[in-house]
Amino acid sequence: MDIIVCIKRVPEVAEIDLQVDQTGKSIKEEGLVFGVNDWDNYAVEEAVRIKEKHGGKVTAITVGSAESEEVIRRALALGADEAVMVTDPQADGSDAYAIAKVLAAAIKEIPYDIILTGVLADDDGCAQVGVTLAELLGIPHATLVTAIEIEEKQVKIKRELEGGMEEELVVATPALFTIQSGINEPRYVSIMGIRKVAKKEVATRDLGTLGLSPNQVGPAGSFTTVERIFPPPVGEGAQILEGSSDEVATKVMDVFQKGGVI
Amino acid sequence: MAEILVLTEHRQGEMQEISLEMLAKGQQLAEQTKKELTAVLLGKGVASMADEVKRYCHHILVMEDDLLANFNSEPYQDVLSFLIKERKPSLVLMGHTAFGMDLAPPLATAAGIPLATDCYEIEVKGDAVIPYRQMYGGKMCAEVHFKEAPCHMITVRAGSFPAEGLKEINGAVEQVSFQFDKDYAYKKFLQYVEAAVGDVDITQADVLVAVGRGIGDSENLPMVEELAKLLGGVVACSRPVADKHWLPKERQVGTSGKTVKPKLYIAFGISGAFQHLAGMKNAATIIAVNKDPKAPIFSVAHYGIVDDLMKVVPSLVAKVRERKGA
């Protein structure tokens, strides 16, 4: 079972007060800490687990700047066997559709049975690249996958639906699955582990080697562009609900109602 | 005249809330762009739903087939591709749901339609439809521009548009005539699985009623459980409560327990030890109840009640019951 897993390097923004940069279209990256996209981490772990159980090879692939090497090395340390990194400044400004095109071009030269990606990326949150890639490659797919069971020539999966429901499907290989967080418990990747793969080869590609022309990627090759970004309006601290017990309870009911709880 | 196409979503014979939300927004957009609103309803045995949906749109395109019985993006994609080719809508709306996430990207890709996903707002500026979406886990909003094209597609975030304002249009039901040319054996639906009852996973719950040391005694837990049940949620706790074995470890929220992100988090008698806050601060709505007005929990909560939880819980239970008419 040969598996390709697509990963992305994203900033960790959970605690950060993000700033809009001077273009107005992206955030200031200075001082931000980057790492592998959380969903992709589950995908890599799942790929490695499948390999450990069924044999085969795991190839990690990423599209991004030279710094993306850190996440690809991390994937190698976690257990991926090979790594491909597509780096080309001309791909900057690509939307999900254009990125999927780059990935599709890169994947054409790699044999695979299944492709795993994260459901979405922490940064743009599009949940679009994986499924688009499947379409470009002409293979079936399933999103929000919470369980994978490898069978002969097909894969039995569970995918998460709303309201605590799941559905079970069988999909013939080759196929692509976007992995939901919580599908497994990703193992820890130690510094020693990363040091051990420091010398491992990472294959690098650019648009030229992939046979893509500049107008197929970047803003020109994209369907959407981010025109501007802006922080959502925020309030500070708790709004204290005061009054008699009954009044307070009534106010809480309003909150419940607004939150769609009752 | 071009139209706005809304793909309605349903599961196991029930219309999903998102469908009505989209229809509501669709009506508004149709008005603004002077277009007609067309709903698409695919499935098996959906006639009664069609009757409901047609009230809110100009046209409803219905197709029934065994292959459409349960959502499978492959046959759906083929039907929708056909419809888009036929009807040339200017805008297609779908939910950013398990359903839409599976379907929209390949459909858009195959049809060459620009797609914007997970949008919480759609504006019309002149001829342009401008979707807004969130990035960086909600820390930034983005105004997205589409490449010019005859048709655009948008998936809509659930809960973004109120369904209340739906207007009655009472459109006509039209049957779609489309012939499947394959059996889609490469992707088969097997069954729906419901999360096992009693198997409490606080990370999956939408509503968490969390208790801390302020609960005083395990004897006071039942009233909190009652409230959780009324709200369709489960009870979670802070470390001291788990340490006391009043609740199992699996219910503990915090760095040494679980990290949760429910829609609603009510913290009773939790002062807000730092390690606890780290586990729950990303909840969508946080209500904190604590005697101490300086309790750190109030710094992350959206709403606070400075009072004894022993007083607050019963009054809330009573009030919820009253609202529910029970």
Next chain:
Amino acid sequence: MDFLEKHELYACLQCGKCTGGCPVSLRAPLNIRSLMREVLMGGSPEVALDCPGLWDCTTCAICTLRCPRGLKPSEVIVGLRAELVEGGRVPKTIIDALEGTFKHGNPWGRARQKRIEWKGDTAVKTLSDEGEAEWLYFIGCAPSYDPRLQRIPRILCRILETAGIDFGSLGTKESCCGNEIRRMGETGLFEELREENTKNFNASGVKAILTTSPHCFNTFSTEYDLDGFKVLHYTQLLADLIKEGEITFSKEVNKKVVYHDPCFLGKQHEIFDPPREILKAIPGLELLEFDRCRERSLCCEGGGGRMWAEGAGEGERNSEVRVKDAHAMGAEIIATACPFCLLTLEDGAKTTGLEEEMPIREILELVAEAMGFDDV
């Protein structure tokens, strides 16, 4: 050198002193003596990796301090954890702590830019930005970020200022000292932190380091290679300042206070007296002693990564025992000199229902009270 040789397992007498003294052995599935035996007989650490008690160890080091053969059982645990870390087989909460430290320089994964959040309006110069100072005050992760603890460094800064001490901090450049990281078995990460901090220490131009936490103090003084640096825990400096008359008290603290010795200050470094000298110097304060004090002090279970690992232990926590003992002897306050002890003891006070009767205080909080710092 293999694991058995490195940890001198061949030399173990199997006397049981380690397990007998272990503060968690009575309530957790951790028996360090038998674990060492297992590894010796199994010939490799692999045989012990599934032991459920591995994350119960608080690395208080009683076992190591008392081993009659001079072995280091607590390091065997660290070694076993290192094996788990390298294999990626660690609990989720530990993973979060390690990754948080790797990415953000603190085990809570809080943003680096918020590391100076504790300051409030306290003026502290940032070394290498705003010139040099005599002392580098290393705040530590918990006091930097935990709202309950953020007061502690603020108080110390105020005291140092009052005593005319020239000091500064590393500001947002400060990273986790790595004491707990090493004890969670992440040797590689510890080495990186050590390298980074050492580089910053050197760049600061300072030759004396002061710590809030005994844990930072421990690793700087025994696990870093800080040749030419003086490293002190704040209690040492404060005791001296009081002796020299640089600090004077204006208010009485009329309380019976019992002092809890933190393992990384007391047992492991024999700093028993400076904290007591500080407390005794506070007017009106009556210092009580636990029966289990000094070398026999009962570990609070906050060390060795236990802040991020639940462990498998059951039954009464040591912090609860501590709070009850203090209550029984008529103490009105438990004082300690370690951020972790403070937090675990406060938990103990909550779960025993003695929160009201038995407040837990950092020594610095009592000093602040006696110095009349009401607004810190």
Next chain:
Amino acid sequence: MSKKHKVGVFICHCGKNIGGYINIAQLVEMVKTIPDVVISTDQKYMCSDQGQAEIKKALQEGLIDRVVVASCSPTMHEKTFRKCVSEEDFNPYLYQQVDIRENCSWVTKDIQEATYKAYELIKAGVSRVKTLEPLWSTEYPVTPTTLVIGGGIAGIIAATDILEAGFKVVLVEREDQLGGWARRIGKGFPHLTPIKDFLKEKIEVLQSHSGLKTYLSSEVVGLEGFPGNFKATIKQADDTTVEEEIGSIIVATGFKPFDARRKPEFAYGESTQVITTVEMEELLEKGELSTNGQPKEVAFIQCVGSRDKSIGNEYCSRTCCMVVAKQALLLKELIPDARVSVFYMDVRAFGKGYEEFFEKAQRSGVIYIRGNPSEVYKSGDKMLIRYEDTLLGRPQELAADLVVLSVGMEPAEGAAELINTLRATADKDGFFLEAHPKLGPLDTFSDGLFIAGCCQGPKDLPDTVAQAHGAAARATVYFHQDKVIKEPVVATIDADVCSGCGLCESICSFDALHLDEKKKRMTVQEAVCKGCGACAATCPSGAISLKHFRPSQVLAWVEGFLS
């Protein structure tokens, strides 16, 4: 080098020890080429009669005037061969031993390299031997009195033996009465006989001898002279000092019990419910225990202060296992319904009848728990002991009314100072170091100084008594000869060059160098000089040289290597 010497080189195979790793035949031929070597021959064992006969034969025939034996190390057989050549009226200091065993055959498997190195060493030896000069030993008269330091059981026994052999004894005891620790012991193991009776009898016998001079409440504070002719300074209770002339010394200063406060985890000194075996011995002896059937729960903890690197005492104190067995047994007899437990790591019952006694204690109902307790702390009116029963593999707690710490032995108070005063050597634990652990257990590295009892290391009564008898015999060996023979390898001073600066005096560990006030030159007290050479190395003007190791002789050695 005016005279041409005739050197005989005798190479030893030492069986296979040397023969197996050095090509002896080749070596013999190589040695023949060294200038002035007239005989180069080999023997299976040079130290054998046959080997020695060959050397003697060559001397008898006048073939050689210098002898080199290439064999083992000088420590092993230098004396043998010196004696061998003396028997032919040949000065033994014209003999040179070359070590080709420890230096060559034992340290390499490369036969060629070893053979070559042996050749080099022999070449150096030959070069040196030609520069050696004849030297003659000196004899001194002996004062047939032994100074016995310590009036405990070892001192009493040793002194008595010496007196009974007809010599005199000066006995110095620090306390105001004789008896030492034996006075504080009730019954001895394994026969539970009262030690006091035995001790009283021994003291009476000792004091019946007329040759005994006893100093009580006194200490030895100074020592000078040399074997057979020492002068000891004794400080008495009133701080006055006296000097005594003596011929030999026996140290029998005993031990001190380990201070249990150094193991703070056992709460000794903090609670009256924690005592040591020393105090338990007194309690048992006084009969004050159990006036009301208490204590009911007694726990003994073994190895307190012994076998413990954490406080620096790695050694076993050897007696504690039996002391505890005895005390536990007696306690059980005294309070039959008491629960008596003994925490132990190993039970070392090595002496005659000891294992049987240990079993007797067990059978009396004493519970032996294998585990080294880690903590003792107060819990209500009991002391709680935290330990692991290592046989059950279970960490546990035991609540006791009385905890008895079985304290080990440490060097006696003032041992370090006394070692210094007597110019003896301390072992790593601070006890007196014996000359050889197996072959010289009663000797020290200082001639004329002997050791008996626990000053050398922990031991029980039988071993102490045996050592005391032995030390008495060793200390009187000179006395039977009426003289001491002094080796001639001593420092010598060229008075023409010496400036009397005194640097050598300060460096000498044996107090052998003094300034001749009249001549303003240093002089060597040859009887005291040990020939260590430190003074020669220190002398800034080169006035001092060490006989047998004069600069010319050492240089010749070095040149031999380099040639």
